[in-house]
Amino acid sequence: MAAQKSYKSMVCPFCSLHCDDLIIETSDNNIRLTQGNPECGKKISRHNINSQSRTSATINKKKTGLTEALKKVKKIIEKKSEVLILNHGTDLSGLRSLLTFASKYHCIIDHITSKFLFQNIGIVQRTGYIATSLMETKNRADTIIIFGNNILKKNPRLLDRILIPDASLCVNPKKKNIILVGSFDKNTINSISRKSNAINVRIKLDNIPDFLKIINNNKSETLRFITKQSLVKINSIIKKSKYLVSTWTASDFSNTKNPEDIISSISKFIVDLNITSRAACMPISGPLADSTSAQALTWLTGFPSRIKYSNNSFKHNRTAYNSEKLIENKQVDTVIHVSNLSENELIMNKNIYNIVLGHPNSKLNIEPDIFIPIGIPGLDHEGIMFRTDNVVSVALKSVRKLKLPSTQTIFNKLI
Template sequence: MDSTLQRAAELLSQARLPVFGGLFTDVKGAAAALSLARKLGGVVDHAASEGTSRAARVMRETGATPASFGEVRNRADTIVVIGNMPRTRDPKLLDKLFPARATLPRPGDNKRELIVVGAKKGKVPSGVRVTEIGGKNALPELVALLAAAVREGPFDIRDSALAKRILSAGERLRNSAFAVFVYDPAELDEPVLHTVLEAVRHLVKTTRAATLSLSAPGNGEGVNLCSTWTCGLPVRTSFAGDVPENNIWAYEAGRLLRSNEADALVWIDALDGEEATPPTRSFRGVPAVVLSSRPVKAGRDDVVIEVGAAAADHDAAVYLPQIAGIGMVKATAANSKRPTVAEVLSRIEALIDAKGAA
């Protein structure tokens, strides 16, 4: 391990612009990665940041009214699930959002209802009324049609049965005491996100409405929060200048590696149950320091370090959607023989400091 860490320190200390990617790790691992990136003038980017960056940009432009998972589960009387990804990522999502027994009093007198947009109904908890808005139309078109129905605006569609369901859904949303739109931002393009938020803004003029955006995989929200409280900016931030700079296009890890602007990569994939999409072949030629809890096919110039999986081999602080915040998760099978990401990066930083002092 000592010689491996020394090789990693030498590789990174020689880099002009190292990129810290993947970042599937716990909060301590993220903090260590940020510390090393600041020291080396590098860039940080999470493997699942595309969706969160897009959603953040739209929110900055238009504003939003997000709701916590618990608030939606306990209070919402109408839930709109958009696209396939919410239930693909969490097959038990509807069971969680529609518990068998009410836990808290809900506003209004409506029975709870589910509206599914651009996806098959699938298995639905018993007693929940469902309206399907689907068919051959693309998801962006379906979202736009529903938004038009919410505003009671005109729209034209050949499928009369679908048009009737859309009009009914629009009326239901206007008459809801608390309507919530649930989606995965990684599945929706910016115009679709704008359309969803515009529908919510229209509804909140007369009733309560909100959005529930699924958190990014790989502790993406936790890493983003850690980055924000560390330097005031989310991921896709560069420390190469005098002050940190955030740019969701310029500092996207894949773009930097493909363009050869980055000359070293630190790839971190060490989280229980979730795997970061590894660098593609187009990244080859850029030497990498890979910290992984899984077997890795490494390049000739890569330094691979086996680390423990957060929340499996060691306790981990990660973002928990059910509490909308950071919480501690106990290790499922503690393994003290495998170092944590934070321990490895801290040792590499110490070696770089020692080399600089010498």
């Protein structure tokens, strides 16, 4: 008998845009995107259960029941002196329970992409900043500057859904100017050109601060990385712009000499434009619930990441609680990896006790001491996650019935 198919709308948990207009087909708990961007379809299909999926808990490679695994986790945690919870992505309920657990066992908490988070929030903590959200960009932006070249690959629907949509409230999408700063491939430039006016400023990302200085000063001088003609054209577009949006993803700058300097220069450029016109920044966060983590931890502890519970409250230290260093220097004896959203390889240090509350399709560089498969918010259970612009959060639905426990369920059992 053929497996029963059903069609449902889905809120996607797998990138920070969290689109909620996807139509999927489920059949025997396999999910296939039937309407939407094929790149998103590929992403979603990677979360289907296959013969390699780990749907049972293991202790030292041996399959075991959930109760046994939890008993073992508790025993280990009670013995160990310094426990790090490394968040690779979970939803709001997961974070709330993770914090309660951390406060009981005096754990350190870090997010795997904290480095990029701190690069972006550094501006808010040091200087002035003007931001915007996805819908404002969709409906109001007449000029968009995209810095870095991976942002569109990482967020497949950013272009069609937000930057050059079919309809905008206040601007004609076809008349939008898209300035691409960095090395963009021809296909990307051509696809943007078909819908709007695209200009590629092919400069090294390290040169962004200099490029923006020249634009800001409105000097018609020629730099070695941009022709005078291009500069005049860009200046003219910016001058005419009524609502300009700058967008980037911090991880694109990770190979530059000074990522924070680049982000600060973009922010300053926007702040200066607002003296006479309107413009705003719209950084795009990563796909591992970075925004969700930063938001929830901030309201609950006062800090967005890198915290430790001690003396009755969470303390923050950006350097001392940097998970990368803690693991590298073996300053923690146990790491609890919480990974709900990605099947990408999870890197563990074999010299530290590793507990993984993981995606059933997790690729692992070594076998962890304990592995507990957990459900994916938005597929296996409901949840709340924050979008990249931090002001919108979405309600994720449950669309398959694998009966995998949520992060919240696991931590609640451990408390």
